[in-house]
Amino acid sequence: xxxxxxxxxxxxxxxxxxxxxxxxxxxxxxxxxxxxxxxxxxxxxxxxxxxxxxxxxxxxxxxxxxxxxxxxxxxxxxxxxxxxxxxxxxxxxxxxxxxxxxxxxxxxxxxxxxxxxxxxxxxxxxxxxxxxxxxxxxxxxxxxxxxxxxxxxxxxxxxxxxxxxxxx
Amino acid sequence: xxxxxxxxxxxxxxxxxxxxxxxxxxxxxxxxxxxxxxxxxxxxxxxxxxxxxxxxxxxxxxxxxxxxxxxxxxxxxxxxxxxxxxxxxxxxxxxxxxxxxxxxxxxxxxxxxxxxxxxxxxxxxxxxxxxxxxxxxxxxxxxxxxxxxxxxxxxxxxxxxxxxxxxxxxxxxxxxxxxxxxxxxxxxxxxxxxxxxxxxxxxxxxxxxxxxxxxxxxxxxxxxxxxxxxxxxxxxxxxxxxxxxxxxxxxxxxxxxxxxxxxxxxxxxxxxxxxxxxxxxxxxxxxxxxxxxxxxxxxxxxxxxxxxxxxxxxxxxxxxxxxxxxxxxxxxxxxxxxxxxx
Numbered sequence: 001x002x003x004x005x006x007x008x009x010x011x012x013x014x015x016x017x018x019x020x021x022x023x024x025x026x027x028x029x030x031x032x033x034x035x036x037x038x039x040x041x042x043x044x045x046x047x048x049x050x051x052x053x054x055x056x057x058x059x060x061x062x063x064x065x066x067x068x069x070x071x072x073x074x075x076x077x078x079x080x081x082x083x084x085x086x087x088x089x090x091x092x093x094x095x096x097x098x099x100x101x102x103x104x105x106x107x108x109x110x111x112x113x114x115x116x117x118x119x120x121x122x123x124x125x126x127x128x129x130x131x132x133x134x135x136x137x138x139x140x141x142x143x144x145x146x147x148x149x150x151x152x153x154x155x156x157x158x159x160x161x162x163x164x165x166x167x168x
Numbered sequence: 169x170x171x172x173x174x175x176x177x178x179x180x181x182x183x184x185x186x187x188x189x190x191x192x193x194x195x196x197x198x199x200x201x202x203x204x205x206x207x208x209x210x211x212x213x214x215x216x217x218x219x220x221x222x223x224x225x226x227x228x229x230x231x232x233x234x235x236x237x238x239x240x241x242x243x244x245x246x247x248x249x250x251x252x253x254x255x256x257x258x259x260x261x262x263x264x265x266x267x268x269x270x271x272x273x274x275x276x277x278x279x280x281x282x283x284x285x286x287x288x289x290x291x292x293x294x295x296x297x298x299x300x301x302x303x304x305x306x307x308x309x310x311x312x313x314x315x316x317x318x319x320x321x322x323x324x325x326x327x328x329x330x331x332x333x334x335x336x337x338x339x340x341x342x343x344x345x346x347x348x349x350x351x352x353x354x355x356x357x358x359x360x361x362x363x364x365x366x367x368x369x370x371x372x373x374x375x376x377x378x379x380x381x382x383x384x385x386x387x388x389x390x391x392x393x394x395x396x397x398x399x400x401x402x403x404x405x406x407x408x409x410x411x412x413x414x415x416x417x418x419x420x421x422x423x424x425x426x427x428x429x430x431x432x433x434x435x436x437x438x439x440x441x442x443x444x445x446x447x448x449x450x451x452x453x454x455x456x457x458x459x460x461x462x463x464x465x466x467x468x469x470x471x472x473x474x475x476x477x478x479x480x481x482x483x484x485x486x487x488x489x490x491x492x493x494x495x496x497x498x499x500x501x502x503x504x505x506x507x508x509x510x
Contacts, residue, residue, distance in 0.1 A: 020219075023172065043211075044203055044206070044207055063206075064206075064219070067177065131271040
């Protein structure tokens with residue numbers, strides 16, 4: 001069945017015709033063209049596809065788009081604003097929280113949700129909040145450091161402009 | 169993962185909506201979080217023509233817990249259960265179980281009803297279509313034999329892994345279900361019929377890893393409730409290959425009451441071991457005893473007799489049984505000690 005999905009995506013209202021069996025992940029990547037959200041395990045085991053629905057992390061690979069009418073969805077593309085990185089993005093950038101980078105959008109989204117409700121999390125709280133995300137490169141030490149750094153940056157209200165890829 | 173099959177989605181607003189939608193499409197399935205069902209659809213294990221989204225049905229979103237009782241609607245999320253102060257304070261095993269399921273993102277999605285009815289799992293079942301096809305499928309899908317026990321004579325040994333069931337069983341919970349013939353309420357223990365007996369014919373109360381729920385056609389879980397026994401303290405613990413996302417190798421819920429140096433009441437329930445959550449029988453023989461060496465031996469014997477050791481996961485079966493035994497002993501010791509100071 002085809003229906004129109006009215007949704008708020010990264011602060012922008014949209015209306016797109018979709019099929020009932022369309023996953024949120026495919027809606028974001030194929031219909032809208034936001035490819036920051038990654039397809040990893042495709043079965044709810046890795047967290048690379050994590051997005052926020054009404055501010056709460058969800059796995060977009062297991063979520064049906066048609067069940068999100070009038071809901072507020074945020075992806076990694078919504079993290080920064082006006083060409084500036086968010087505190088979490090800057091934390092990952094400065095503390096080398098990414099290696100191959102494939103899992104990073106999921107981590108950034110999950111960490112963004114964490115820092116919204118807990119501005120100064122302990123290491124255990126960071127680990128618990130990122131428990132649904134898997135990284136096969138870093139061993140997580142750098143990721144925990146990145147989130148801790150992000151919390152410090154956020155408390156200072158710091159944002160940063162970072163050079164575009166290819167300009168260095 | 170496979171491409172999703174064609175299905176349509178109905179958004180239910182009431183219990184009656186669900187009953188009607190199920191009557192209109194007998195092969196329909198209920199969906200809320202989707203963390204169990206969507207994976208199975210993507211693996212080509214099930215292909216319902218209609219999904220009924222029940223996540224916004226107000227009656228299924230009830231959550232209440234205080235010093236007297238607990239009530240959890242089927243569409244309450246696991247994160248909501250784990251964070252509820254009343255559940256944490258008065259039904260600790262339930263809060264601890266809910267807070268230890270999968271990972272935090274999964275708990276934002278998964279629900280009470282989904283976890284209570286969680287599909288049974290097996291290394292020969294939770295695989296892609298081509299993987300299953302390469303060994304002619306298994307008894308739980310379309311195959312002729314159980315690869316875990318090839319001489320099982322038609323009995324499936326897939327394992328029940330839901331964490332909420334044991335945590336609620338030790339509180340003597342009841343479940344309310346709805347269906348075409350109206351509603352009924354019965355002990356939660358009777359929801360689980362996966363006894364996997366080779367010596368008795370299957371019936372409405374006796375099934376296996378494939379037929380594991382005591383629900384009649386088109387019935388569904390509405391809520392689960394339990395009263396609180398004064399003085400009863402409870403807890404939940406489990407062992408996993410890694411401490412997040414993974415299903416349990418074994419999980420144990422314990423509830424007990426102490427009378428001085430001895431047990432006044434002891435209830436233990438397991439998950440991740442048998443095709444049903446197991447409420448351990450025979451724990452009343454420990455009443456009046458302290459948790460001494462002989463009590464530990466008796467407890468171990470009960471676990472050995474009632475917990476299965478089929479190799480439905482990556483670990484050997486006997487390892488799972490030993491883990492269950494150690495977990496039970498550890499959890500009982502922890503609560504027994506705490507019971508003294510309470």
